[in-house]
Amino acid sequence: MTDPLRLVVLVSGSGSNLQALIDAATDPGAPFRVVAVGADRDGTLGLERAVGNGIPTFVCRVPDYTTRADWDEALARLISDAAPDLVVSAGFMKVLGPTVLARHRVINTHPALLPSFPGAHGVRDAMAHGVRVTGCTCHWVDAGVDTGAIIDQRAVRIEDDDTVETLHERIKVLERDMLVEVVRALAQHRTWQGPDGLSSGRE
Numbered sequence: 001m002t003d004p005l006r007l008v009v010l011v012s013g014s015g016s017n018l019q020a021l022i023d024a025a026t027d028p029g030a031p032f033r034v035v036a037v038g039a040d041r042d043g044t045l046g047l048e049r050a051v052g053n054g055i056p057t058f059v060c061r062v063p064d065y066t067t068r069a070d071w072d073e074a075l076a077r078l079i080s081d082a083a084p085d086l087v088v089s090a091g092f093m094k095v096l097g098p099t100v101l102a103r104h105r106v107i108n109t110h111p112a113l114l115p116s117f118p119g120a121h122g123v124r125d126a127m128a129h130g131v132r133v134t135g136c137t138c139h140w141v142d143a144g145v146d147t148g149a150i151i152d153q154r155a156v157r158i159e160d161d162d163t164v165e166t167l168h169e170r171i172k173v174l175e176r177d178m179l180v181e182v183v184r185a186l187a188q189h190r191t192w193q194g195p196d197g198l199s200s201g202r203e
């Protein structure tokens, strides 16, 4: 049997997507496991979840480096130390730099139906625009902001009484399932193509 796909998961917040991956990896025969969790800030629930599950963690804060390029280099090295096959950006609120992207294959999950509403406020921006359907997207990460090849998406209807918070919570329920399904499919096929046959463009 092939060894489980080694994942490094990057988080900034509550880490519920991370938890979904950790839980799925406990299934007997799961084709992946989380070997390290990285964050761009201390003291988050996401890091606590990792520690609680016995997963090694690292923190790499932008303000601790003189330049953004230094931070990028340091983050790439910390990720490399865990020797991942795939990096999952799951609520990591920083744009990854060229060194990380040159050395690692990275997917991201975003709470809107890309290419609509990229950036840090996908849920709020979709509501403000007045769309009736939004959702979430899992995509390969390239040098742009939420511009990489789309792997999978889920749709969520916006209700009249939704707030940004209620809508985001409903999106996250589907987002967690989507992320686990995508990672499982990538781990099983190892072709570095998404379930829809879209390649990462790297191999």
Ligand code: GRF
Binding pocket: 011, 012, 013, 014, 015, 016, 017, 018, 046, 090, 091, 092, 109, 110, 111, 172, 175
């Ligand atoms: C997710 O909706 C992710 O797409 C967005 O932030 C949220 C992170 O949630 N960027 P969690 O930290 O996994 O609970």
